[in-house]
Amino acid sequence: MNDFHFHAPETIEEAAALLVQHDGNAKLIAGGTALTTLLKQSLVQPEHLVSLHRVKGHDAITHSEGALHIGALATQRAVEKSDVVKKHAPLLAEAYRRVATVRIRNVATVGGGIAHADPAMDPPPSLLILGASVKLMSAKGERTVALSELYVDYYETTMEPDEIVTELEVPDQPAGTAWTYIKYLPRTEDDYATVSVAAIGELKDGMVADVRVGLGALGPTAIRASALEDAVRGTSPTHESLKEASQSVMDIVDPIDDPRGSAGYKRDMSAVFARRAMEQVLGVATG
Numbered sequence: 001m002n003d004f005h006f007h008a009p010e011t012i013e014e015a016a017a018l019l020v021q022h023d024g025n026a027k028l029i030a031g032g033t034a035l036t037t038l039l040k041q042s043l044v045q046p047e048h049l050v051s052l053h054r055v056k057g058h059d060a061i062t063h064s065e066g067a068l069h070i071g072a073l074a075t076q077r078a079v080e081k082s083d084v085v086k087k088h089a090p091l092l093a094e095a096y097r098r099v100a101t102v103r104i105r106n107v108a109t110v111g112g113g114i115a116h117a118d119p120a121m122d123p124p125p126s127l128l129i130l131g132a133s134v135k136l137m138s139a140k141g142e143r144t145v146a147l148s149e150l151y152v153d154y155y156e157t158t159m160e161p162d163e164i165v166t167e168l169e170v171p172d173q174p175a176g177t178a179w180t181y182i183k184y185l186p187r188t189e190d191d192y193a194t195v196s197v198a199a200i201g202e203l204k205d206g207m208v209a210d211v212r213v214g215l216g217a218l219g220p221t222a223i224r225a226s227a228l229e230d231a232v233r234g235t236s237p238t239h240e241s242l243k244e245a246s247q248s249v250m251d252i253v254d255p256i257d258d259p260r261g262s263a264g265y266k267r268d269m270s271a272v273f274a275r276r277a278m279e280q281v282l283g284v285a286t287g
């Protein structure tokens, strides 16, 4: 690990100024759960670390105007335990509950998790189907980016190096929808997913009024299975029809071989878990 200068600003504005001052040579550190590993392996070698641990505020979890507002410095454990999140987006509380271990969730922040951009992380599939967006600030000002526009590749986002995630905004889960988050991990309970699927759905008079499916760990970024949703919406679902429709996700995933499974296995499992997730949220018995 390289030597670095450690800065501990007390406000988010000071942190933003430090990123500008050390243009390109500074990295933010929040909980440090991901960054410490990258530093130890010399995968990142910043000359300056700008810590957010002394920054006050930016950790509230509130609800207004039909959306959750989650401060970037809230811990992932706080999101999992929040009654406000459980009330307005229970799917999201469950997605955060499945991240790693309690020890990691007690330290890892929401903003660090968003910025880390590992495609196997648990929250993004749910955040995508709920239509979440992130607020970014820098010395130049603020902007809001839809989560669907944030991730571009493995560990790559559309954020500028001097931007700080300050808030996650998540519209309410539509009333009356059933939800599920399936995290398939054949190794240990605290591992990253081999395949993950988040879904919400609603039946009205036996027909699919709403269905949304998000996929994780199946390519460079989490993705939404829009073609599958379109094929299923408005139909009267059965095990066979959902099985047939789910085959389409194998065309949009792009997994890699890794210790969690071969690319071929993950591709096959993407269709299996997409079908199971839809069966759960649409109340269809597994055949």
Ligand SMILES: Cc1cc2nc3c(=O)[nH]c(=O)nc-3n(C[C@H](O)[C@H](O)[C@H](O)COP(=O)(O)OP(=O)(O)OC[C@H]3O[C@@H](n4cnc5c(N)ncnc54)[C@H](O)[C@@H]3O)c2cc1C
Pocket (backbone or CB within 6 Å): 027, 028, 029, 030, 031, 032, 033, 034, 035, 036, 037, 072, 098, 099, 100, 101, 104, 107, 108, 109, 110, 111, 112, 113, 114, 115, 116, 120, 121, 122, 123, 163, 164, 165, 166, 190, 191, 192, 193
């Ligand atoms: C052993 C282990 C197991 C894990 N398993 C899972 C799992 O099963 N599922 C899962 O989803 N995740 C898992 N994780 C990842 C975990 O969720 C991340 O480590 C965590 O979300 C990062 O948050 P942090 O606050 O610690 O970020 P840090 O490690 O401090 O930072 C991570 C990155 O985000 C940047 N950053 C931090 N805060 C901000 C901000 N506010 N604005 C902009 N950039 C910022 C940093 O510069 C760095 O690039 C695991 C991690 C470990 C170590």
